[in-house]
Amino acid sequence: MGDFEAIDALLARAGKAVPLPPAEERRALRQELNLSRAQLAQALGVSPSTVGGWESGRDPSGEVREKYAYFLEGARTKLEAAAAAAAAAPAAESDPAREPEEDVSGDAGQGVAPDDDVDVLAVARPCVLCGQPAHHEVAGYPQHLDPAECAAAVNAVAPPTSRADRAPTASDARPRPGGRPAGGVRIVPAGRRVQPADTPDLIAAAVAAALAEHSGDVEAATAALVKRAIPDAMALLDHSRKGGRYDVIAHPWLPDILRKQTSRGADQIWEARPKWTRPELPPGEHEVTALDINGAYLSALKTHLPIGQLEHSTGDRHDRRRAGVHLITPPVWEHDAVLPNPVGSRDEPGPLWVTEPTLRLLLRLSGPKYGLCDPPEIHESWTSGATEGLLEKFRVALKDARDAAITEGDEVTLEYVKAMYAKFVSTLGESNYNRELYRTDWMHLIRSQAFANLWWKAHRAYDEGLMVVRAMGTDELHVIGDWQAVFAEGRGLTEVKVKDVYVVGADPYSDPHTEDGRDDA
Template sequence: MPDFDAIDSLLAAVGPEAGLPAPGVRRELREQARLSKAQVARALGVSPSTVAGWEGTREPSGEIRTRYAYLLDGLAAKLAVESESESEPGSEPEPDPVQEPEEAPAAAAVSPDPEEDGSGEGDDVESLAVPEPCVLCGRPAGSRVAGFAQHLDPADCRAVTRTASQAVPQAVAAPAPEAAEALARQEATPRTARPSGRSQGPARRAFQEPSGPADLIGEAVRAALSEHQGDVEAATAALLKRAIPDAMRLLDETRKGARYDIVAHPWIPDILRKQTSRGADQIWEARPKWTRHELPPGRHEVTALDVNGAYLSALKTHLPLGQLEHSAGLAHDRRRAGVHLITPPVWEHEAVLPNPIGQRDEPGPLWVTEPTLRLLLRLSGPKYGLCAPPEIHESYTSGATENLLEKFRVALKDARDAAIAAGDEVTLEYVKAMYSKFVSTMGESNYNRELYRPDWMHIIRSQAFANLWMKALKAHDEGLTVVRAMGTDELHVIGDWRRVFAEGRGVTEVKVKDAYAAAAGTGEGE
């Protein structure tokens, strides 16, 4: 008798695939449930970048499609239940958020959010009488943030996707009727204007994990140690391998409820693209590589100082939010950030301090990042007067904020500090890998496809170089002899450096890397 089992299995696989809503609705369901791409990816056994693809242009297939459809169906059902439970049966429905009165002033300034603003530049929000193109998506926006038109609600930046997918929630595999009806009501209801002030409490998070950003790091370390039966080396190796997706998950967690939305995969100008497959782009990062030509007379004890957490500190820098826009012949706007083609000023202090643009052999214009330009402008100002202002020829910039990654930075810093205090080398190495690999893979890298911002990578790296340069200037101004400045974290000085810099392992402190004797005319240290 023939074996029909294989045929039955084949016929079962030929059946229709599970239905899925449009990509925009998939993302909307996840975000309404306050779930990160990393959380969804873990549940389905895929990578966060795969989830990002499903919310973009790619489609899952086979068993994974069935499981993804089941998850979306569950999200739709839970969100519908929560929506219905917000009002008691028979009671009056909650009124819609109060809209701005028609007689209100056209532009009402709002105090900046203390959690988001630490720069003192005032990220004010004002309502616009006439909508202007959003700096992120280009569609009309009714508010201006830090001087630039922007949607206050990130969902508004996806208005095209929402409109195209209004009738798609019913396509979820076997959706609950009440869930589809709730989603349809949500899409059909006009979005009311967001009040100009900040919300009085955090947004409701549907079945969200109770852990915060710091707990994500601790949970990952505990899980790795448990999986490897307490083997520190094996657990550390496993954590270093997953540092990139874990950093993106942490970033996703710290961005919840943030004022600013970001463009993760914008159009990039050619100057930010590699010229060859293994070559570099046209951006000059101003990396210090300087050694003093001549020491003062006599024999000296030189201390090589190691600056802690250089890239971690550099996460606090002005980053462009949206797609870079070209401009030419305009003065620098401190509310924007990006890359700039400049002719750098002549530097006349090479004998005692490194050139702020690094050691560059070729004269003439070059493309520099925001931190380098700001450093040059600062040094040319009345406080220092060390050089002439740079000449700006053209720029690619977008509206920016210094605090875009601040909560991400603080979460990593707090975890690092706690690990040092507890002597926890596993967590310390894990955290170091998270922020260093986060910076190095956000450009043209196959290791991180969730974020493609080579401009951010160059800006953060240049900020680390600029921070080291300012430490060299501080040492010089305090009477120390600066002997060498290298990379992001190496500063050699002669003199009582402890009266200038705090010693320790914290990110605002330095530690001794080496000490050696040197004398005038000997060249190298002895």
Template sequence: MTEFEAIDALLASAGQEAPLPPAGERRALREGLNLSRTQVARALGVSPSTVGGWESGRDPSGAIRERYSYFLDGARDKLREREAERNAGADTGGAVAGAGSEAGPGPDDAAGDSRDGGADEVEVLGAPRPCVLCGAPARQQVAGFPQHLDPADCGTAEPPAPEPPASGPEGPDLEEPERAGPGSAVPAEPQAVRDSGSGRRGQVRVVPAGRRMRAASAGGPDLIGRAVAAALARHEGDVEAATAALVKRAIPDAMALLDESRKGGRYDVVAHPWIPDVLRKQSARGADQIWEARPKWARAELPPGVHEVTALDVNGAYLSALKTHLPIGQLEHSAGLPHDRRRAGVHLITPPVWEHAGVLPNPIGNRDEPGPLWVTEPTLRLLLRLSGPRYGLCEAPEIHESFTSGATENLLEKFRVALKEARDRAIAEDDEVTLEYVKAMYSKFVSTMGESNYNRELYRPDWMHIVRSQAFANLWMKAFKAYEEGLTPVRAMGTDELHVIGDWRRVFPEGRGVAEVKVKDVYHVGEDTELPDE
């Protein structure tokens, strides 16, 4: 085959990709049919966060694009049929009523209206409101009362909550249901409530959920335990083979755990938002413009004499750093504004002068170039904290511009706790398979949530930088704690290594737990010795 024939064959084999509507219409089509992302994801064989990414502007490709396009076309046709049926029913009902005949319920009456004899209209809410039956957000209301029309949804699944407004920190609380006015048809009390008296069957145990109460959960599925058990069974008890298989699938398993942990969450995870240029790589193998403030510090001078130095290893640094202020929605630009603690993102700042490099690392790490730089939320918050009256170690940084969104510190908390509990159990039971699996899950989750070919379900480079910077900030605070308690910090590196002189056990608990440290090395330094190479 000649070169031109090869090109002709390539052009002949190239097919036109299935068309997709704009991102906003995709979500509207799904919500118009009262379908959750989980339902659509299950039908298409993907995760709910992947569907969320498509609804935020990312396009699938290949066979999955064909299936998604087929679903959207079918949803559009279904909604058109419903609209045509409503219009036809309204015309028929109007003609019969005008002739003086007895008219039955019209098509605009709710499906449940025929059950209670009312003619109340079902309204689709622009934002979810608490169901008057179970308290969980509902997207429809009848006679002014928000409620789930499908009994399977009532009290069991929480529809996606709206993203917070650009001007608010975490978005407003969901509105309370309107009080029934005179003559209002109050929905029937659910069976679980009627049977909740002392000694009756069908009691529902409830627990506080913010200012409301919700049904107590019996605990989610143990996805980690199931995966480990299945891998060991598949490899007939071969620990090395099972561990290798689990580590290989750590990324998709971490995303599945994230989806499970977000069930009932107040906010949807915005998995594929618009990202400003400062968070985009400048070249294929280059980096973006964000400075993570990674410490790489060694003390220049020590008191005379020979000293014993202990190199401490901080356990689960990235796991602890998952508890940090993360922006929920799409980042928005601002300039000339003071820091708003209710928001989080990345900030262009001029850092303050650091005059304590002889005894403590610079909070922004080792940076030789002067002038403004882009830092993440944890770095800015650490600098603002150190500039306050409690510490007084530096001046406040100057903020020039920011890209932020409404923030919460608990967005990944259930995910983090699930991993921590599995890690704790594995240590207690000397289960190295689970321990390596969990470590791979949280470390790869952090490293691939940015621009990565290994994780297509989550594209949040801002989160990646923020979590990493939080780990660095946590290490800096441990160095400061050692200094405050009379130890001599000698070196701080990366996210998990701190070298100190002195009785460190009275300051830091020793062990393998996330809140503990373990000894990595012990060496001596003094007049005739040198600090070890990096």
């Protein structure tokens, strides 16, 4: 009887989908209310890019469709009522000198090249990370593109002047973007850097417990923390995923190309690891500075990762909403005399399986902005729906702990955090040390992102007039010239350290130097 009742209830709920207006009208209704995609997305419990898809012609389904239809109908009613009231008001009451309202729709600057994956905002809006004005929008969220800009924006904010000390202005009554009242207490938006007061600091708690257990013995506590870095990293990842919009498949089925061919062999994925040395230098002696890129794997956690199980497709087409591995024929690289090949050091010709970061790097370099090579030819792909922010809370927690440890001279926490992110990446594949997450595809993508990040630093050095001499692994870049005019020196993720300084002459590469590509702090 219960089954029949369930069917009756299903039939009672069944019906035609709630009608929606055309895509152009959906966008117009939102914009006329001065609402951004992010604001509407938050109210509906979806992402801003999903709202953008609905405004481009895709239709939602299920309960969210009903909510979206309710919003659109309410928006239409509100606008019609406002138009009727405006028509009834005397024309003399209109103020032609009134300033136009700020455009907070987030739709300005849509003409950005598609390979940048970033929108430029015509009007600055509060960054979701630091709350200060940002001029770019990523995936529908306004934010600074460089974490250093967030820090600079926060430090540049002066204490608000008391309203009692000045005359009121018209701007006092004007609503501020992001819900920040003029002259009042700053309301920090609930972004990825903001944690509720009751959120435990798992890293600090683990360090304190280890020091207490070993009676303050720094070396013993550090060794114990490094030993448990993998399970602690997984606990931190689980904690950071609470409330997330995606359920991660921890042990998906993987295609044969992602499986080791022999017990001690490798799979078929090429990570594009650079091991490049400039073939020739100008005559004379040159001072070369070997720069160490800080936290290469930590920075690389911000990359497009497939969420679910990989699905196979064929054809020479790249879908930016998905990520995975791709069989490509790479383009000819004609700049090896001054820059490393984005595909890495590879002697064999023909197609090869590359990761998402490598493919996106090649596609960007082949675009009109750079024009350094032809587009790669894509033959087939294994991909899934993806997001660049899947590990962002995890990455930010590690980064914040690392930054605090450097500031406070806390070497115990620093070594612990380094072990957490380094071992997390290295044990994602076929490893007996991490049974909780088996994502060989993620391991390859994160490591390749680190290599791609190093390549972009080499390109930046070259573009700023430095002579690039070597690029090795994930964190080693050798240059000739005033590198301090290009890179900031320090231990932060956006900074570099000097690893070595040496002089080369007529035989520039006779000197022995480290080429281990080790990922340092």
